[in-house]
Structure formats: C-alpha cells, structure tokens
Amino acid sequence: MMNQPEHYSPSSVDAEEDRILRTWTPLMLRTILIVSTIVLIAGIVATILHSPGFFIDRFHAVQKSQLHDAEGFSTLLRGSFAGDPHAIMTIGLYILTLVPLVRVAFTFVLFLKDRDYVYVAATAYVLSGLLLGMALGRIG
Amino acid sequence: MVTVLGGLLILAVLAGFVGALSGLGGGVFIVPGLVILAHVPMQVAVGASLISVVATSAGASVAFVRDGWTNLRVAIILECATVTGALTGAYLAGVISQPVLELLFALVMLQSAYFSISKHGDEMLPKSDPLCERLRMGGEIPGDDGRMTTYGVRNLPGGAVLMVLAGIMSGLLGVGAGAVKVVAMDTLMKIPLKVSSATSNFMIGVTAGAGALVFLSRGDVAAVVAAPVALGVTGGALIGSRVLPHANVNSLRKLFAAILVLIAVEMGWRALAGI
Numbered sequence: 001m002m003n004q005p006e007h008y009s010p011s012s013v014d015a016e017e018d019r020i021l022r023t024w025t026p027l028m029l030r031t032i033l034i035v036s037t038i039v040l041i042a043g044i045v046a047t048i049l050h051s052p053g054f055f056i057d058r059f060h061a062v063q064k065s066q067l068h069d070a071e072g073f074s075t076l077l078r079g080s081f082a083g084d085p086h087a088i089m090t091i092g093l094y095i096l097t098l099v100p101l102v103r104v105a106f107t108f109v110l111f112l113k114d115r116d117y118v119y120v121a122a123t124a125y126v127l128s129g130l131l132l133g134m135a136l137g138r139i140g
Numbered sequence: 141m142v143t144v145l146g147g148l149l150i151l152a153v154l155a156g157f158v159g160a161l162s163g164l165g166g167g168v169f170i171v172p173g174l175v176i177l178a179h180v181p182m183q184v185a186v187g188a189s190l191i192s193v194v195a196t197s198a199g200a201s202v203a204f205v206r207d208g209w210t211n212l213r214v215a216i217i218l219e220c221a222t223v224t225g226a227l228t229g230a231y232l233a234g235v236i237s238q239p240v241l242e243l244l245f246a247l248v249m250l251q252s253a254y255f256s257i258s259k260h261g262d263e264m265l266p267k268s269d270p271l272c273e274r275l276r277m278g279g280e281i282p283g284d285d286g287r288m289t290t291y292g293v294r295n296l297p298g299g300a301v302l303m304v305l306a307g308i309m310s311g312l313l314g315v316g317a318g319a320v321k322v323v324a325m326d327t328l329m330k331i332p333l334k335v336s337s338a339t340s341n342f343m344i345g346v347t348a349g350a351g352a353l354v355f356l357s358r359g360d361v362a363a364v365v366a367a368p369v370a371l372g373v374t375g376g377a378l379i380g381s382r383v384l385p386h387a388n389v390n391s392l393r394k395l396f397a398a399i400l401v402l403i404a405v406e407m408g409w410r411a412l413a414g415i
Contacts (some may be wrong), residue, residue, distance in 0.1 A: 011394075022208060022213075029198050029201065030198075032198070033195070033198055033199065033374075036195075037371065037374075040371055041371070043363065043367055043372075044145070044367055044368060046183075047145075047364065048336060051324055055144065055145060055364060056144060058362075058364045059144055059364055059365070062180060062181075062183070062184055062246065062362040062364060062365055063178075063179050063180060063187045065181045065183075065184070067184070067359055067360065067361075067362055068359055068362075069359050070358055070359030071173065071359070079344050085363075086363050086364070089363035089364070089366070089367040090356070090361070090363045092367060093352075093356060093363065093366055093367065093370065094356060095355055095362060096191060096194055096195055096198075096352075096370065097191070097194060097349050097352050097356065099194055099195075099197075099198040099345060099349065100194060100197075100345045100346040100348075100349030100350075103201075103342070103345070103346065104216075104219075104346060107212055107216060110212075118275065119213060119216055119217075121395050122216045122217050122219075122220050123216050124311075125220050125223075126219045126220060126223050127223065127317060128225060129220075129223035129226075130223065130346070130349060130350050130353060131349055132227060133227055133230065133349075133350045133351070133352075133353035133357070134224075134353045134354075134356075134357040135355045136230070136231055136357075137225055137355075
C-alpha cells in the first residue's frame with residue numbers, strides 16, 4: 001500500500017464531506033455486517049436446535065428446487081420471533097442487503113448537500129433501482 | 141446434518157479465500173462449487189452467491205473508503221448502467237433454463253481466467269475529456285514521491301456500455317463482475333488501477349445488492365444454503381486478505397486461472413449435455 005498524506009481527497013467531494021464519508025461509512029458498514037452476522041448465526045443455531053432432520057430435509061428440498069414461497073416482512077418478523085430458522089436466516093440476509101442501500105442513500109445526502117443536481121439525480125436513479133429490485137422480484 | 145452444513149461452510153470459506161487471493165471475488169468459485177459439488181440448482185447457487193458478493197464487498201470496502209481511494213462520482217454515474225443491467229439480468233435468471241445459465245457461466249469463468257493473468261496498464265491522463273470534465277469526474281492520488289497527482293477520466297459512454305454488460309452478468313450469474321468493471325475503468329476510461337479497483341469494489345456491492353433483492357423478494361434465495369455460504373465466503377475472504385500480502389500473487393494467479401479453465405470446461409460440458 002502506498003503512503004498517503006493525511007488529508008487527501010480522491011474525488012471532488014469537499015474536505016468536510018470527505019471526512020464525514022470516511023468516518024461514518026465504515027462505521028455503518030461494520031455495524032450492519034456485525035448485526036447480520038449475529039442474526040445469520042442465530043438462524044443456523046436455530047436450525048440445528050429445531051429438530052435433527054430439519055436441515056437435511058430443507059437442503060434436499062432445495063436440491064429439488066422446492067423453495068419457500070416469497071414472504072412479506074411482517075410474516076418473516078413474526079416467524080423470527082416464533083423461532084422459525086428459515087425466517088431468522090432470511091431476515092439476516094435482508095439486513096445484509098442494507099449495506100448497498102445505506103451506502104447509496106448516504107451518497108445521495110452528500111450530493112444533495114453539495115447541490116450537485118446531476119449527481120443527486122444519478123444517485124436517486126441507483127437508489128430507486130435497488131428499491132425496484134424488490135418490486136420486480138415480487139411480480140417476477 | 142453436520143456433514144452437509146460443515147461441507148457448505150468449508151466450500152464457502154475456500155471460495156472466499158481463493159476469491160480474495162486471486163482478486164476475482166468469491167462468486168466465480170462458489171457458484172460452480174454449489175452446482176457441481178453440492179448439486180444445488182443454478183438459480184439457488186446464483187442467489188446465494190449474490191448475497192455473499194454483497195457481504196465480501198462490504199467487508200473489503202471498509203478499508204477502501206477509510207483510505208479514500210473510491211471515486212464516488214465515477215461510481216455513481218457508472219452504477220446507473222450496472223444497476224439497470226443487474227435488474228435485467230436478475231429478471232432474466234428467472235426465465236432462462238439451467239443449461240444455458242451454466243454455459244454462460246462457463247464463458248464468464250474463461251474471461252475471469254484471462255483477466256487474472258493479463259497485464260493491466262496504469263496509464264494516467266492529466267486531463268479529462270470534455271464530458272467527464274463537465275461531470276467533474278477527475279480526482280487526485282498520491283504519486284510515488286507522495287505528492288498529489290491529478291488524474292483525468294475519459295470515454296464515459298464506452299465505460300457505461302461495458303458496465304451494462306457487467307450488471308447483466310452479475311444479476312444473471314451471481315458474480316461481482318469485477319473483472320469487467322476494472323477493465324472498463326482501467327483500460328477504457330484510463331482511471332488509475334488502484335482507484336479502479338476501489339471504485340469497482342463499491343460498485344460490485346451495489347450491483348450485487350440490486351440482483352440480491354430481486355432474488356430475495358422472488359423467494360429464490362434458499363436460506364439454508366445462502367446463510368452458511370454468506371458467512372463462509374466472508375470469513376474466507378477475510379483470511380485471504382490477511383494472507384495476500386505474504387503470498388506470491390503472480391504464481392497463484394496462474395494456478396487459479398488454470399483451475400478456472402478446468403471448472404469452466406466441466407460446467408460447459410454439463411451445460412451442453414443438458415441442452
């Protein structure tokens with residue numbers, strides 16, 4: 001790794017925004033990663049504790065392309081609190097997908113603050129693309 | 141149960157480890173691993189892989205963002221193209237047959253193998269072309285003497301076309317398509333290699349995120365596969381990034397390229413037998 005001066009800006013975002021970006025983004029990314037890891041591990045532990053044949057039965061069903069139907073967030077949350085391993089793991093996976101959403105949302109705010117409207121529009125397009133992904137999955 | 145769960149975890153850790161060492165990411169290794177060794181349908185492997193690509197990209201980007209190598213302006217403009225491609229690819233993955241997907245994946249593996257052994261230029265332009273200048277896409281990086289050097293960006297339309305392709309590959313086949321993204325930025329747009337790699341890493345997470353959300357909300361992500369795979373690939377990538385500074389990268393890349401070609405032949409053979 002090259003030696004870097006302490007304050008250098010890689011692109012044209014100004015110094016204050018650059019500082020905010022570099023301080024908060026890694027913190028947010030780490031927090032989401034840690035939370036999702038904990039939830040995923042909890043889901044795997046719940047799978048092991050559920051019943052001896054549960055994991056194998058589910059895995060063989062997946063091999064035959066027999067997947068769960070798509071479920072809404074409220075169903076998944078209810079299932080998680082009831083200790084359903086599939087619901088807990090799916091919630092953990094959704095939390096993981098917050099990483100790109102949060103990063104793009106944060107970038108959107110930065111460009112908005114900078115009143116750089118070409119980039120505000122581009123970021124809004126990317127953000128809406130991510131949200132459209134969920135809608136597209138539900139209808140497709 | 142312990143054997144299958146342990147097997148999935150070991151497979152995922154290995155894919156993440158090799159993905160980090162080769163610089164190609166875990167997706168290109170975990171998808172064939174799941175299809176060939178775990179006998180999981182291609183769509184399920186792609187869904188699980190997309191989730192793990194999001195996780196590894198987030199882990200690696202912590203350091204990139206902190207050190208400031210990512211060019212956000214370039215990333216966001218090009219991401220418009222990759223997200224459009226990723227949504228198209230993820231939608232198509234639901235309608236394209238398994239053998240065709242496997243054949244396409246074999247071709248992507250061959251491209252990745254070529255990328256890992258080909259040389260990448262690190263030519264820097266002092267000024268951007270008019271379009272990139274108007275969009276203020278250029279930036280600064282420290283030169284060999286530690287002084288800041290300005291770099292320019294060019295050929296945004298060419299880069300954007302390749303990015304649509306990278307997005308389709310990501311959404312359709314569950315790979316980060318970093319190999320295509322870095323080629324677009326480094327070779328076509330003349331962005332310095334380290335900035336291209338960091339910016340590509342940011343973009344990989346967002347592109348894979350768009351695809352992953354389509355798969356998740358469609359119910360095509362099997363949690364019993366995706367959860368251990370996401371944890372394993374992330375863990376493997378973490379170990380790989382620690383080993384990387386001490387490894388003989390050039391010899392390893394040749395080895396991994398040979399392995400990729402072998403797996404591509406196996407995937408291609410399976411696909412042709414199934415068509």
